[in-house]
Amino acid sequence: MAEKKHLLEVNHLKTSFYTDSGEVKAVNDVSYYIDEQEIVAVVGESGCGKSVTQMSVMQLIQSPPGKILGGEAILEGRDILKFRATSKEMRAVRGEKISMIFQEPMTSLNPVITVGKQLTEVIRTHKKVSRKEAWQMGVDALANVGIPEPEARMKNYPFEMSGGMRQRVMIAVAVACNSRLIIADEPTTALDVTTQAQVMELLLDVVDKMKTSLIVVTHNLGLVTRYADRIYVMYAGRIIESGTTEDLITKPCHPYTIGLLNAVPKLDANEHEQLTTIEGAPPDLANLPDTCAFLPRCPYAAESCRKLPCPELQQVGEHGHFSACHLKIRREDT
Amino acid sequence: MGKYIIKRLAMSILIIFLVSVFAFSLMHILPGDPIRIALGESVSEETIAEYRAKYHLDKPIIQQYGLWVEGILHGDFGKSLLYGEDVTTLIKTKLPVTMAIGIPVVLISAVFGILFGVVTAVKRGTWIDQVITSIANIGIGVPQFWIAILCIFLFGLKLHVLPIQGYTAPSEDFGKYVYMAFLPVLCLSFGFIATITRQTRSNMLEVINQDYVRTARANGISEGSVIFRHALKNALIPVITIIGLQVRIIVGGSVVIERIFNIPGIGALLIRAITERDYFIIQACVLVISLVTVGCNFIVDLLYGVVDPRVRKSWR
Ligand SMILES: Nc1ncnc2c1ncn2[C@@H]1O[C@H](COP(=O)(O)OP(=O)(O)OP(=O)(O)O)[C@@H](O)[C@H]1O
Ligand SMILES: [Mg+2]
Numbered sequence: 001m002a003e004k005k006h007l008l009e010v011n012h013l014k015t016s017f018y019t020d021s022g023e024v025k026a027v028n029d030v031s032y033y034i035d036e037q038e039i040v041a042v043v044g045e046s047g048c049g050k051s052v053t054q055m056s057v058m059q060l061i062q063s064p065p066g067k068i069l070g071g072e073a074i075l076e077g078r079d080i081l082k083f084r085a086t087s088k089e090m091r092a093v094r095g096e097k098i099s100m101i102f103q104e105p106m107t108s109l110n111p112v113i114t115v116g117k118q119l120t121e122v123i124r125t126h127k128k129v130s131r132k133e134a135w136q137m138g139v140d141a142l143a144n145v146g147i148p149e150p151e152a153r154m155k156n157y158p159f160e161m162s163g164g165m166r167q168r169v170m171i172a173v174a175v176a177c178n179s180r181l182i183i184a185d186e187p188t189t190a191l192d193v194t195t196q197a198q199v200m201e202l203l204l205d206v207v208d209k210m211k212t213s214l215i216v217v218t219h220n221l222g223l224v225t226r227y228a229d230r231i232y233v234m235y236a237g238r239i240i241e242s243g244t245t246e247d248l249i250t251k252p253c254h255p256y257t258i259g260l261l262n263a264v265p266k267l268d269a270n271e272h273e274q275l276t277t278i279e280g281a282p283p284d285l286a287n288l289p290d291t292c293a294f295l296p297r298c299p300y301a302a303e304s305c306r307k308l309p310c311p312e313l314q315q316v317g318e319h320g321h322f323s324a325c326h327l328k329i330r331r332e333d334t
Numbered sequence: 335m336g337k338y339i340i341k342r343l344a345m346s347i348l349i350i351f352l353v354s355v356f357a358f359s360l361m362h363i364l365p366g367d368p369i370r371i372a373l374g375e376s377v378s379e380e381t382i383a384e385y386r387a388k389y390h391l392d393k394p395i396i397q398q399y400g401l402w403v404e405g406i407l408h409g410d411f412g413k414s415l416l417y418g419e420d421v422t423t424l425i426k427t428k429l430p431v432t433m434a435i436g437i438p439v440v441l442i443s444a445v446f447g448i449l450f451g452v453v454t455a456v457k458r459g460t461w462i463d464q465v466i467t468s469i470a471n472i473g474i475g476v477p478q479f480w481i482a483i484l485c486i487f488l489f490g491l492k493l494h495v496l497p498i499q500g501y502t503a504p505s506e507d508f509g510k511y512v513y514m515a516f517l518p519v520l521c522l523s524f525g526f527i528a529t530i531t532r533q534t535r536s537n538m539l540e541v542i543n544q545d546y547v548r549t550a551r552a553n554g555i556s557e558g559s560v561i562f563r564h565a566l567k568n569a570l571i572p573v574i575t576i577i578g579l580q581v582r583i584i585v586g587g588s589v590v591i592e593r594i595f596n597i598p599g600i601g602a603l604l605i606r607a608i609t610e611r612d613y614f615i616i617q618a619c620v621l622v623i624s625l626v627t628v629g630c631n632f633i634v635d636l637l638y639g640v641v642d643p644r645v646r647k648s649w650r
Contacts, residue, residue: 060551062543064459087559095554102552107545112642121563122553157643173553271477 002087005072006033007213008057008181009334013071015049016066022286026052028237039207039214041224041245043260044234045282050217053234054183058094059085073303077149077180084131099174103186105166109158115142115169116154123176141176142169145202156257164195168202175206182207185217222264225249230320233257236283236293239313243321253316253323255298292326300329338649341636346628350621353628358399359614359619371502371611388545389415389614406621412614421618424603429585429622432592432599434504434511436584438519443526446575448570450527451534455542456561466531473528482521482594489517518595522588526580533576537569544568569643578634585626 015027025047034040042050055061057073059081059232072079075097083090094100094129102108110118119138123129129137135154142150158166165291167187184203188196204227207214218224224231231248233241233256241254253257255322259278280297283289288310292298305326313322362370370377370387386392389412390401397606405412412423450470454463473481490498496517504511541547544564550564551557587601600619639646 011507036449058552060548087569090461091554091556093554094552100549102549103547110546110550110564110568112643113564121555121559125554125556159644160647170549175544175552 003173007036007038007076009033009074010053010057011072011074013053013056013073014069015052015061015066016069017066019286021284024285025237025288026066026285027056028288030184030234030237030239032239032242034213034215034234036180037211037213038229039204039216041228041231042215042217042234043219043224043231045219045278047282047285048234049237049285050219050234051185054100054215054217055187057081058098058100058183059090060085061092067174092126095122095173095179096177097179098181098183099177099179101102101167101170101182101184101187103189105163105170105190108170109166111158113157114154115156115158115161117171119154119176120172120203121304122173128175133150137176138172144175145169145172145206147172163194164199167191167195167199171199171206174212175210178210179212181213181215183215183217186219187216189218221260225264233260236288237285238293238324240294240325241323242313244319247317247319247321249323251317253321253329254294254325255300255327256294256299257323258329259297259299262267285305292324300327303329335394339636342632346632349628350625354621355399355405357624358402360616360620362395365612366611366612368415368613389413402617404535412448414615415612416610422613423443424615425600425622428600428603429444430503430599431501431597432601433584435515435518435522435591435597435599436587438515439522439526439583441531442519442523443580447527447530447577448534448566448573450531451569451573452538452561452566454531454535455538458539467535470528470531472536473524474532476525478521478525478588479590479594481524482517482591485517485521486594493552499567499590499594501595501597501599514538518591518597522591526583529580530573530576533573537572541565541569567641571638574634574637574641578630578637581630582623582627586623602631609614 010033011254013027013030015026017024017026028049028051032040032042032052033220042053044050052061052066055078056068056071059068061068063085068081071081073081074095078157080093083093109115116135116138120131120134123134123137127134127137127278131294138154139150142153147153147165147168153161153165158169170187171182182203188201190200191199196331200223203214206212211304216224216228221231221233225248228245230244231242232239233248233254241248241252241257248257249261252261256278259276262276263278278297283293283296289295290309292305292308295301298305310325311324311326313324315321316323316328369382369389369391373382373385383392390398393401402412409422411425413420414424418594454466457463472590486498489496497514498517500514502510502514542561544565547560547565550560557566585600587597587599587604589601589605591597591600592601593605600623603615604619606612607619
């Protein structure tokens, strides 16, 4: 396969939080990329560093206590981590090149500013347009994300909208700014099930129409397999397996991925088939062992695993299928 | 919205009424005959009866109250028991003095308090934060008179740069007014700035970590707008309450500061009236001060609605 230019390429990203209990290695040498018009999912349990990874790329880590210790994030040929966090260049990346959609629609919009004003402020930050033009662009964006009576809605405050509606507003920001990449950090987790499906569908629709790329952060592996092109599985601040969705669900190599897949309810499952969850809890990121971080919970753990250092990602198949495990495990195809 | 305001207004009027009843009763509740106290022991019974009639004190108490209120509605607060001065005129001459000190105090405190609060929150943990926060903590803990004495000692007696007492009206000579009023305004503002700084700082620190501030940053909004538009607007809501409480100083003045700097304002007048039991003056002062206090609370409530749309909606 010919080397293609990636839209965003993150290499060896390291972010830590310096807390009372020591250095919390939230992101520990993470590398990934996303191409134009690709949908990539980042999957992992709560607290494994998914959000911190994305926030680091945007340089939105609260500092102190957080600090990006190293790595690069190449966007359109430039390392955006070289920019100062508050610099003009970095602000031009945020919102315009990369849009973020967060988990909490109830708190992600400013409660005392109307939706229209918040929307137009972002538009006018990135585009040289008049107040009136920005307002019209905002109305159009709201219409594009399926909000009825967009003109009236512009004058609403966030508390006058439902969670699903607010999440649509967040998507509208990305639409209005015509971002190249949307990072959605658990965009539907806080919504009720029906709204979840609608918002996800809208997001995919927008991504498709705008020819944007999408990074979806989630802990629901089952959900993303339906639309993601590729998947990165994170555990304890590292990526432990990556590959195409197809490879990952048919030939998972890392015991953790296998565990996640076993925890996904299947549509055609018969009643006797049991869902298994992964036993134990993820490790304390301030006290990571020298060995494989998954070792204490790993059902396949071998004696050799206890002696070897933390495994690096290794190619295990074609199409960029990587896994970080000392053992050569293959789940039997189901 | 209209309904809420009318309700709030009715409440304010009720409070004013109760305060007026209270202020009026003072004369009758406190021990000692006001006329006797005013005229001294050596006065004949006839003179006392004469004065009693002059001040309507011979009438039934309800009627006295009625006459007093009627007078006020016509702009007549009665006369000083001791000196026969017209209380309305007295207030009219003292009030501008107190206001000329109080208004700058409130404005300066609000502006600097909010500014320092924002700066310390944004620069949290740096030396700027530590210096300002330490001074603010002193400002909250130390009593006004102590600061006043310190200022007088430092600026007046040691450095000889500022006068330590007296007052000139701004209409008379503005430059001299600033010169004269500088220390009292400084002393009064110090504590206020400290309180507002602390409140603003803690609110800002809380607001800065909110999701919507992160969203604003994630959308590339400039840091200035993030702080002053997105964060401050939310952080100000509790600060308004504090400022609202301080506005009373505009009419009430500070008894301590007016006394120390020898400023002929309402505070000084009230002190004189209380020591001499000059009841009509006490009543008038209490009433005027509470009128403004209640008015300020009313305005603060309205301001909540201006700043916070959720409050505005709840009015409907
Ligand atoms: N401000 C902070 N201070 C200290 N530690 C932090 C801070 N933010 C995040 N962390 C730590 O970084 C780790 C990774 O957090 P992150 O939010 O990236 O998890 P996540 O994978 O997004 O989880 P979730 O699914 O719950 O969102 C966590 O263990 C957390 O303790
Ligand atoms: Mg997260």
